[in-house]
Amino acid sequence: MDRRLFIVIAVVGFHVLGLWALQTGLLRRAVELVVPVEVLAELIELPQPQVTPAPPPPQPQRKPVQKPVLPPQPVPKQAPQPIAIADPAPSALAPTGTTEPQPPAPPMLAPVVVAEPAPPAPPKIELPSSSADYLNNAPPPYPPLSKRLGEQGKVIVRAFIEVNGTASKAEIRTSSGFERLDATALQTVLKWRYLPGKRAGTPEAMWFNIPINFVLE
Template structure:
């Protein structure tokens, strides 16, 4: 045999490894055999305790105890009141007889007063009548107006969209997105030159965007002014603008 060199560990041989394997197999077999032939006692299941019967609790209000008055024997008792004698009712006096009324003397006839004569009023001095003012001579224009009734005839202002070439209003984009539609009725103060002086909403559509768009559009329109005879004057006109969603 070769001597082992110092510093190197000896490796097990094949015979030693086979012996170790056989011993481990025999040990496992012995444990298995003991487990199969030994009697295993399983623990008994715990018995469940029965629930106790329900307990009924009733609450009763305590009855008030009657207080027994305590008598102090050494206390001074108040003197007893003597009952007052009942007074007998006095007899009612008998009513005296009423005296008979004496007859009244007859009234003397009154003398009628003599009528007094009222003094006549003094006649007031009459003032002289004032002369009536003479009518002023009428001007030739007034005479013409009275002679021609058409000169005083008033023609109202006229509003129109297509007949006067006015552009239609633009549909507000926000109202389109919100699917808003309706009719707006406006009252326009038309100046003598045919322009819009003041525009007010008479009947709203219910949406501020549509009302504002209608007012802004009509403020730029031209109208036929009102006339007194042939002279243009200021007057009012009504205009309804409809906003309908496209199909």
Template sequence: MTAVSLPPLDRSEVKATLGERLINGLVVLALHLLLLYAALYVSVKNELVELPTSISVRLLPMLEERKPDLPARPLPPPPKAVPQVHKPVQAAPVLAVETPMAAPATFVVAPQPPAPPAPPAIAPPAPVAVVAARFDADYLHNPKPAYPAISRRNGEEGKVLLKVRVSPQGAALEVAVSRSSGFSRLDTAALDAVTRWRFVPARRGDEAVESSVIVPVTFALE
């Protein structure tokens, strides 16, 4: 026999052939599994029983036990109607009262004396005017306030208003500064002098009364 020499196989071709076989085997296996799954699905589907979608339930009323028929009792006869007798209503007797006629008046009203004249209206007494107290009467001889020497040197001038409460006897009970001159030395000099003054008291009619009066004191440099 003549020996035939085969060319050597390439490794890349051997690897390609093995790969194709492996792929073909997997494809065949997948087809078998798919056919088996289809056969099982069809057999199981035929055995399934469809259930009703809804169930309707209705309660039947219980049958009452029938009682044995009893013989009917005779009904009592209706009561007899009693005829009503209407008695006539008698009107109450009316008493007639005779009113005697008024007798004519036999008396005479005597004439009354004339009313006394009304007393004359008494007018209230007119209020008595009050004459204010005075401090400028010549007979009082009230000394003038002393001008402070320091105020003269400093040229201090001003007018002090003093409020004096005068007693019914004409004495100065209380002296206070109502408006200052602006200089305390001038205010003090006016207070010292007016406190020793005598006054003509205020009078209400013929009565001397207590009152208040404003005394102005002016300090001016000539």
């Protein structure tokens, strides 16, 4: 009796505990935990081993087909054809006559080279002159002070000689080193008379260099 009573109490207790678990939600949580585990176990599968394909069997090599060699066929020989031979004797019907010799070809003439005319020679230029005797050009006077001081030297005066033989302007080209000698030479050149310069025989005004020496004796 005690054993039966214990079993009945245990069964009733389990039922009460189950009702209490349903009410409190413990059974529902347990079911939620168990179900995903089973689903995951079904979804996760073990990796399948990879199977490598077997290499294709080697293909048999084809032997080249040799063409049969045909024996050469004999070439038929052609019968010789008759050849026409010209008769060296002239025919009686052929026209007779004399042939005139052709005149020789005229000789080739060498090309004529026309020489270009030489350029005209430049016109002859004659420089002016002051040394003619009939011009009566007196020598330049020696400055007295330059004599006492012993000044001497060479002056080159550049003068513009007109067509009428006069010097219209003059300038010192090379100085003697002494102002008195240079001034005397410049005044003398402006007073002298000249033969005008010429270009191709025609008088022409032009510049002319006149040297004057001052030397103490």
